[in-house]
Amino acid sequence: MENELIRYFRQRVPGHRLLEVGLGDDAAVLRLAGRQYVLTVDMLSDHVDFELAEVDPRRVGRKLLAVNLSDIAAMAARPVAAVVALLLPRSGGMELAKALYEGLLPLAEKYDLAIAGGDTNSWDGPLAASVTILGETTERGPLTRSGARPGDQILVTGWFGGSILGKHLDFQPRVDEALLLHQRYDLHAGIDCSDGLALDLARLAEQSGCGAAVDLAAVPVAEDAHRLARQLADGSTPLDHALADGEDFELILAVPPDQARRILADQPLGVPISRIGQFVEKPGLWEQTTNGQLRPLSAVGWEHKFHG
Amino acid sequence: MENELIRYFRQRVPGHRLLEVGLGDDAAVLRLAGRQYVLTVDMLSDHVDFELAEVDPRRVGRKLLAVNLSDIAAMAARPVAAVVALLLPRSGGMELAKALYEGLLPLAEKYDLAIAGGDTNSWDGPLAASVTILGETTERGPLTRSGARPGDQILVTGWFGGSILGKHLDFQPRVDEALLLHQRYDLHAGIDCSDGLALDLARLAEQSGCGAAVDLAAVPVAEDAHRLARQLADGSTPLDHALADGEDFELILAVPPDQARRILADQPLGVPISRIGQFVEKPGLWEQTTNGQLRPLSAVGWEHKFHG
Numbered sequence: 001m002e003n004e005l006i007r008y009f010r011q012r013v014p015g016h017r018l019l020e021v022g023l024g025d026d027a028a029v030l031r032l033a034g035r036q037y038v039l040t041v042d043m044l045s046d047h048v049d050f051e052l053a054e055v056d057p058r059r060v061g062r063k064l065l066a067v068n069l070s071d072i073a074a075m076a077a078r079p080v081a082a083v084v085a086l087l088l089p090r091s092g093g094m095e096l097a098k099a100l101y102e103g104l105l106p107l108a109e110k111y112d113l114a115i116a117g118g119d120t121n122s123w124d125g126p127l128a129a130s131v132t133i134l135g136e137t138t139e140r141g142p143l144t145r146s147g148a149r150p151g152d153q154i155l156v157t158g159w160f161g162g163s164i165l166g167k168h169l170d171f172q173p174r175v176d177e178a179l180l181l182h183q184r185y186d187l188h189a190g191i192d193c194s195d196g197l198a199l200d201l202a203r204l205a206e207q208s209g210c211g212a213a214v215d216l217a218a219v220p221v222a223e224d225a226h227r228l229a230r231q232l233a234d235g236s237t238p239l240d241h242a243l244a245d246g247e248d249f250e251l252i253l254a255v256p257p258d259q260a261r262r263i264l265a266d267q268p269l270g271v272p273i274s275r276i277g278q279f280v281e282k283p284g285l286w287e288q289t290t291n292g293q294l295r296p297l298s299a300v301g302w303e304h305k306f307h308g
Numbered sequence: 309m310e311n312e313l314i315r316y317f318r319q320r321v322p323g324h325r326l327l328e329v330g331l332g333d334d335a336a337v338l339r340l341a342g343r344q345y346v347l348t349v350d351m352l353s354d355h356v357d358f359e360l361a362e363v364d365p366r367r368v369g370r371k372l373l374a375v376n377l378s379d380i381a382a383m384a385a386r387p388v389a390a391v392v393a394l395l396l397p398r399s400g401g402m403e404l405a406k407a408l409y410e411g412l413l414p415l416a417e418k419y420d421l422a423i424a425g426g427d428t429n430s431w432d433g434p435l436a437a438s439v440t441i442l443g444e445t446t447e448r449g450p451l452t453r454s455g456a457r458p459g460d461q462i463l464v465t466g467w468f469g470g471s472i473l474g475k476h477l478d479f480q481p482r483v484d485e486a487l488l489l490h491q492r493y494d495l496h497a498g499i500d501c502s503d504g505l506a507l508d509l510a511r512l513a514e515q516s517g518c519g520a521a522v523d524l525a526a527v528p529v530a531e532d533a534h535r536l537a538r539q540l541a542d543g544s545t546p547l548d549h550a551l552a553d554g555e556d557f558e559l560i561l562a563v564p565p566d567q568a569r570r571i572l573a574d575q576p577l578g579v580p581i582s583r584i585g586q587f588v589e590k591p592g593l594w595e596q597t598t599n600g601q602l603r604p605l606s607a608v609g610w611e612h613k614f615h616g
Contacts, residue, residue: 004402005402005405005406005428008405008406008409009409009426012406012409012413013409013413013423014413014417014423016389016420016421016422016423016424018388018389018422019389019422019424022422022424022425023423023425023426027425028389028391028422028424028425030388030389030422030424030442032343032345032388032444033341033343035340035341037340037442039389039391039424039425039440039442040391040425041391041392041393041425041426041427041438041440042393042427043393043394043395043427043429043436043438045395045429045431045433045436047431047432048429048431080326080338080340081324081326081327081336081338081347083336083347083348083349083440084349085349085350085351085438085440086351087351087353087436094312094313097313097316098313098316098320101316101317101320101321105320105321105322109322112324113324114324114326114327114330114336114338115321115322115324115331116324116327116330116336116338116347117330117331117335117336117347117348117349118317118331118349119349119350119351119438120313121351121353121356123353123355123356123436124355125353125433125434125436126433128351128353128395128431128433128436130349130351130393130427130438130440132347132349132391132393132438132440134338134345134347134442136340
């Protein structure tokens with residue numbers, strides 16, 4: 001459905017003179033009074049993005065904000081202000097709302113984010129919540145999905161796979177990491193990995209009009225990807241999970257070769273940065289084989305993990 | 309619940325140096341790069357704010373945006389950009405999303421509003437949707453809820469009551485009206501009437517640290533308030549509906565006497581402006597009796613009309 005809707009939106013939703021980047025990136029870029037701002041919203045709901053019955057609601061509240069901060073990070077922008085809309089189940093809604101905020105507020109404070117307002121309602125359904133963040137770009141401008149060029153290296157932060165075991169709630173949005181990299185090095189494009197490494201990398205390549213070739217041996221596989229493969233015992237490998245699981249919320253970056261070498265040598269972040277391949281002329285997602293061939297790689301991603 | 313949560317938010321959610329008006333007004337006011345912006349979110353859902361089974365979904369889509377525009381109007385700000393988050397029922401979600409946008413886009417165009425982005429998901433529950441609007445204040449600054457002074461006149465646009473019969477979907481957000489009044493006259497405070505004339509007027513008075521005395525004979529009662537009273541035949545009067553029904557989305561304004569006289573004489577809007585009383589020293593909501601006495605008036609408002 002997502003793809004058909006995106007096509008509909010692209011045809012039907014008009015551009016606007018203030019809109020420098022519109023639908024289809026991690027956040028919109030608006031030009032207001034000569035400055036660039038980014039604006040993004042995410043809607044999360046019980047049974048889709050978390051199972052409220054199984055986790056501390058403060059972790060859910062933290063996630064509501066963190067997924068949004070990850071979109072701001074993907075644009076290499078600074079978060080400024082957020083508004084929070086909650087649709088609460090009638091029973092226990094009040095205590096739930098407080099717990100969500102108790103999880104959300106420390107993260108807001110960490111990023112000096114103003115909680116500017118909210119809308120709180122109750123209904124007979126499960127929890128649904130949206131967070132909208134307004135951010136501002138740095139003097140380097142926004143990092144978009146469309147700037148990758150053939151020859152650019154694919155760099156990623158952290159590890160991938162198995163986030164369902166906990167990281168999907170407790171991940172660190174890479175806000176500071178993106179700002180630091182964008183300031184010190186020349187980056188061409190970026191995306192945050194929310195729907196799976198393979199799928200989000202394919203999106204970045206597609207929006208840049210090129211392809212991406214992955215060196216599968218170089219993909220940093222999370223310990224939880226190994227653990228999940230063992231738990232499931234369904235024939236899936238840790239690498240499958242690293243490629244297809246969603247919600248790692250790590251950065252995927254397109255970086256010209258000289259800059260990539262510097263970043264890999266400097267390792268300027270608290271989290272490791274790995275090279276997992278390069279962008280190529282040929283559109284699509286590819287596995288780079290050891291003999292230099294390109295073999296098609298499936299861009300399968302995560303959808304509604306909690307629905308089995 | 310709402311009041312307890314508001315108390316919680318006021319205690320727990322910190323202020324921020326960028327936040328000139330925070331929680332508790334129709335929209336937050338942010339100062340960015342020397343300019344003032346307003347930011348507001350609303351979450352609407354099936355069976356609470358509309359009955360999707362009974363109405364054209366385009367009218368629902370229009371309402372999603374219109375309630376938000378009404379908050380921007382209440383601040384006498386200009387709408388700039390919106391983001392839309394949809395949580396769609398799995399069955400027919402795609403067609404529903406398109407229909408919602410078909411209703412929403414003409415209103416966005418009317419106000420030159422950039423639809424900057426969105427998030428579209430599906431789940432096993434009913435439709436829930438949030439719209440966030442970023443606006444900018446004019447050189448007159450924002451119109452807040454806290455500026456009413458004893459002696460200020462209570463002016464309102466349009467008519468009140470019975471919006472459930474249709475106006476709650478098809479109302480005109482008073483964006484242009486608020487901008488015009490705020491530019492030509494000195495207004496002290498404003499709010500949009502979403503939860504009922506009595507309740508929203510009481511909120512405006514409370515946040516201004518004064519009271520409000522209403523001349524009940526002067527309240528402009530909508531034709532639909534009469535119709536609804538007849539239909540219900542439960543002893544409620546048209547005036548009861550005008551005071552207590554929600555979702556008229558008209559403006560309630562606090563205006564100093566000389567300016568109020570000018571506005572009432574000029575009638576500069578396409579919709580009538582009426583004087584329905586004045587703000588007084590004594591906190592609370594009052595009926596102004598013909599002999600000049602103040603009699604307590606109940607600040608009862610609308611809640612979950614569709615839940616009987």
